Amino acid sequence: MAEPTPDLTPEPLERLGRFGDFGGRFVPEALIPALEELDEARHKAMVDPEFLGELERLHRTYTGRPSIITEVPRFAEHAGGARVILKREDLNHTGSHKINNVLAQALLTKRMGKTRVIAETGAGQHGVATATAAALMGLECVVYMGKVDTERQALNVARMRMLGAEVVAVPTGSATLKDAINEALRDWVANVGHTHYILGTVTGPHPFPEMVRDFHRIIGVEARSQVLDLTGRLPDAVIACVGGGSNAMGIFHRFIDDPDVRLIGVEAGGEGIESGRHAARFASADPGVLHGTFSYLMQDDDGQTLETHSVSAGLDYPSVGPEHSHLRDTGRAEYRYATDDKAMEAFRLLCRTEGIIPALESSHALAGAIEVGRELGPDALLLVNLSGRGDKDMHTAAEWFGLIDGEAVPEGRAEEPRATGDGRTQL
Amino acid sequence: MTADVTTGPGVESVFARCREEGRAALVCYLPVGFPSVEGSVRAMVAMVEAGADIIEVGIPYTDPVMDGPTVAYAADQALKRGVHVRDVFTATQAVRDAGAPPLVMTYWNLVLRYGVPTFARDLKAAGGAGLITPDLIPDEAADWIGASDETGLDRVFLVAPSSTDQRLAAVTRQCRGFVYAVSHMGVTGARESLGDAAKVIVERTKAVTELPVCVGVGVSGGAQAAEIAAYADGVIVGSALVRCLTEATDEEAGLTALRSLVGELADGVRSGS
Missing domain, CATH: 3.40.50.1100 (Rossmann fold)
Structure with missing residues (x-):
């Protein structure tokens, strides 16, 4: 903590990561250093032949x-x-498609020297992809999932656990994807020193929307x-x-x-x-x-x-x-x-x-x-x-x-689809 | 720019008085709407009477990412019972009438939806002192900085142990009233031990600003309040107070527990220096 001569020149305040009026960084101050570290790491990685080569190799030999x-x-x-x-x-x-982003962010996690990843998941696809990458790269992994979603996607919960991830069912709010993100953000604030949050979509604070897009x-x-x-x-x-x-x-x-x-x-x-x-x-x-x-x-x-x-x-x-x-x-x-x-x-x-x-x-x-x-x-x-x-x-x-x-067939759902002469479907 | 010490809406006069008395300020949080709007207002007034210097009035929000289970539960209950954003003004007026400045703690979308300049105007009219904004950093706050300059309301941004010295300087430069130092990395919630992190972040913050620095997140009792009061200008208590209400068998028992804890904390901030 005791920097001998800290540079106290305030950094200019600027609105980062905007798409027109949209985007930005509406998060607790505690996360800003981690977002800046991530932003720097991904900028360096995207021009580093070693990172790009490793990602390309993984996509060719692992993702398919x-x-x-x-x-x-x-x-x-x-x-x-x-x-x-x-x-x-x-x-x-x-x-x-989730694996495209997850493998890249898992590589970034290792480059940043972090040992633990967390993720949110709705359908479970991003959670499964994150658990997979964590197993592949030897990272500790916790996945937050709304309780309602753990019930309707029980198979994916089992897949994540099979891959060695801890799955936490989130019972608060509507107990779906948004509540899983809340819980992941809470975890990240508390453990940001050794944890990277592998956010699974093109939302969240800058640089996530831009970075996740680039990985897909x-x-x-x-x-x-x-x-x-x-x-x-x-x-x-x-x-x-x-x-x-x-x-x-x-x-x-x-x-x-x-x-x-x-x-x-x-x-x-x-x-x-x-x-x-x-x-x-x-x-x-x-x-x-x-x-x-x-x-x-x-x-x-x-x-x-x-x-x-x-x-x-x-x-x-x-x-x-x-x-x-x-x-x-x-x-x-x-x-x-x-x-x-x-x-x-x-x-x-x-x-x-x-x-x-x-x-x-x-x-x-x-x-x-x-x-x-x-x-x-x-x-x-x-x-x-x-x-x-x-x-x-x-x-x-x-x-x-x-x-x-x-089981009874719900009304109106059992008929065969068939094409009609005008290219329309009767369902 | 700075509000007048005697007539302005902000908290500056509170810290001036505390300095004269050689003690730290006690900042007490409760969300509006739990157990009801009226019940929460009675509880806030009771906290003023029991020795709170500043009341932090929370607005319940559906997605409170900075809050731990205690505050999140009370907020969720308040929303289910139909609390609205405008109810916060009932609370700020009552707190002001009871003799303490009310600072509103709110997640940003609620203010954005209301309209930033309109919210500032209505808050000032209802006796409000300013805003504490846990998910708004100064970088994104141009509208609020403008509206608070026009109304003279305080704007309290947060700093955290993870903040770099440059961030501390940039954030505190935009604060008015005081700086909210988060004692440790994590969500709100009472903790037994705060360790050294709180003291370190206060010292680092004081190195870059003349503003009072208050410590929040994790304070649970009088002994901790005294410990923090030895190095900080104010002690912020939230979850431990909310728990007085959530764990009470009825409203009267809740108020009794609340008065007792606020009294203990008020003694604490007076024995710290």
Whole structure:
């Protein structure tokens, strides 16, 4: 503590990490030194051939990158006959795009000399990825998960524990993703000396939104050249689901400077906007501060955070990454929503037409693709980020569609989807 | 810029008086709305009568990341019972009428939603002394710095053991009223031992500012208050007071326990130097 001659020149106060008006650093002062350390470490790492080489090697030999693209013509019959191509992040090790960011942040953790990582998780995909990276690199790992989510994603809880992570069920508040982040932030403040918080999406205080985006940017970089190789042209639209928004930022970013490519994010419409039980921030919310960032936020008249709802735990979050808010307000990206019903229809449709079981989160992007394809017609080329696989969602799907012997089939959900002559689907 | 010592809304006159009396100030926290709005106001007034110099009036928030289980529980209960942000003004007026300056402790989104200049104006009109902002750093506070300069309200930012000397200098330069030094790394909550970290952060902060430095997070009783009063200008107590109310069998028992603890703490801040 006893610096001989401390330099007391105050650092200039500046608003860091802004995307237009959005973003920033709304956190307790206690975390500022850790955020500055992280910011410095990632800037150095991103120009360090050793770091970049190690990350590239891990992605090639462990993650399974580059992930392939798959054209899905039988699914596309239900999307107005448009040409639909999936970017297969579901085929990554651990089953989603989350591993891209986690491996990079785990490498950074080691470079910063820290020995313990913590993470929040909603659907469990980010928690599983973090537990995986911690096992791979010999780091202690604690994952915070809302109690409601531990129940609906029990399989992922078991996976994390199998990998050696401690899983803490958070019972406070709505007991979902936002409450898991609160608890992770509390842990981080208390243990910041030896702990890195591997935040799993493009939100939180600077530098997380920018850093997590950069670690996922590889999705769009690969997909853009793969689609060009396959079709000789750029897609008309790139479509991704948006909870916090990391898979969407990852696939959008390389296309931002391609003005003819529409960027379309699909939020969770839950039981419909009018029901109030949804997580469609852009359809109903005003900007506010949550978890260290200024962005669109579902809040009441007092500024208290509202509870959200989605059939998909990974999209069940009241705020959204600040760069999405900026892309939305500037008009560079557009956002729509898919209800639980539409997402589940798209989920079943991809299973039945292509033999691919998507995550419920990614099923929202597929529902968006069905809609956009019908709007644009058969000449359109759509690139959809299939951000994760649906093995973890079998319990939810089995209940939804009545797939368990002896259980009643919920009304209206048991019919087979079939394509009609005009390219529309009857479900 | 600085509010007038005798007529300004801020806490400067409290520290002047404490200096004359050769003691530290006692800053006592309770959230508005627990057990009810009226009950919390009665409890705050009781704390003034029992010897609190400054009341820190908390506004319950759905996502209190700086707070431990005790304060978070009371805030959650208050929200379930329907407390609103505007209820804080009822509390600040009552505290001011009882003779102590009320500082409002609030997470930033509540003020942002209300409108920063409007909140400042309404707070001043309701006898408020200023704001303590646990999740707002001066770097992000341009609106609030402007609004507090216009109204003369105090603005209390936090410093922590992890703060670099440069951060300490930058943050304290934007404070008015006092500087809130977090005693250790972690959330709010009573602790048996504070160790040396609190003393070190106070000394490091005093090296860069003339403002009073108060220590918060973890103080639970009179002996700790006396220990901190020996080197700090003020002692901030929160969770231990909230616990008087959450653990009480009824409201009267809560107030009795609260008066007793505040009395013990008031003795503590007078025996520290």
